[in-house]
Amino acid sequence: MHAESLRIVVVNTAGVLPPEDPETDAAQKNRSATLRIGLLQAGYDIIASLPGDMFLIDRIRQLEPDMIIIDAESDARDVLEHLVIMSQQAPRPIVLFTDDDEPSHMRKAMEAGVSAYVVAGLQSERIKPVLEVAMARFQVDQQVRQELADTRSRLAERKYIEKAKGFLMQRFSFSEEEAYQRLRKQAMEKNLRIGELAQRILDAADLIG
Structure with missing residues (x-):
């Protein structure tokens, strides 16, 4: 699937940060901006940017994106749990961009079905190859699952x-x-x-x- 035809939903899990934490706030905004610029430069179609709230699953079901990108400031397990449950009926690649480098969180995310887990150091030119690898891995995983089911x-x-x-x-x-x-x-x-x-x-x- 080409970038021009890939319909993407970006999920932002950032909460309301305390005013005494300007560095974290700036890092979150910088990553989100870099992510959006990289997606647009690569020609991806961002059909929606959604908050990670209680209405997320219903909105994604209505939009039916080809890929879900999670922009997370820290552990995004609550959002991941909901998305993984939904993906059991409608599988799609999930890519997580975060500053959370906790190994246990990374391992749980990958076990939950995340196709790519990208930590810090985000550059706009890296986004396209990251998503291409994530899509390829997702397709291989789906093929293996189908072969196992058969x-x-x-x-x-x-x-x-x-x-x-x-x-x-x-x-x-x-x-x-x-x-x-x-x-x-x-x-x-x-x-x-x-x-x-x-x-x-x-x-x-x-x-x-």
């Missing part, structure tokens, strides 16, 4: 087929090969996967006892 599905289907063969062998005195060929023929006639037909047979067998 493998689990095939194993489950194989289990149903073996049970259905056993049922037919017991009920109609078929040999194992006859039971399999009967399943295969019926699946083709009904335009079903053989595993799906096997599951239906087992469900029916449960109903009739």
Whole structure:
């Protein structure tokens, strides 16, 4: 996906800083400005800048961005928890820019599904390659997850087929090969996967006892 077509939501988790902390305030504003400049220079489409409040999840669901960028002054675990839960239904890459270099926070963020965790030293020209790497990693992760899901599905289907063969062998005195060929023929006639037909047979067998 090219930068020009990537729709991004930026989430700012900064709270209201105390007036006696001007250095932290200045650092936060500088990072946020650098981030926004880098995104615009790279041609990304910032469709919204949102606060990390209680309405965040609903707003993101309405906007359906391609990527979420979190601009965090410190630990952003509350926002991350909500985004990760939402991403289980609609996966998308999450990139976190922060000044928080606490190793435990970094590890938890990556375990939660953050595609890139960028600490301090932010430069506008680095933003595009960071997001490209994050998108590539996200796509690889999704491919691995899909392959794992497919493998689990095939194993489950194989289990149903073996049970259905056993049922037919017991009920109609078929040999194992006859039971399999009967399943295969019926699946083709009904335009079903053989595993799906096997599951239906087992469900029916449960109903009739």
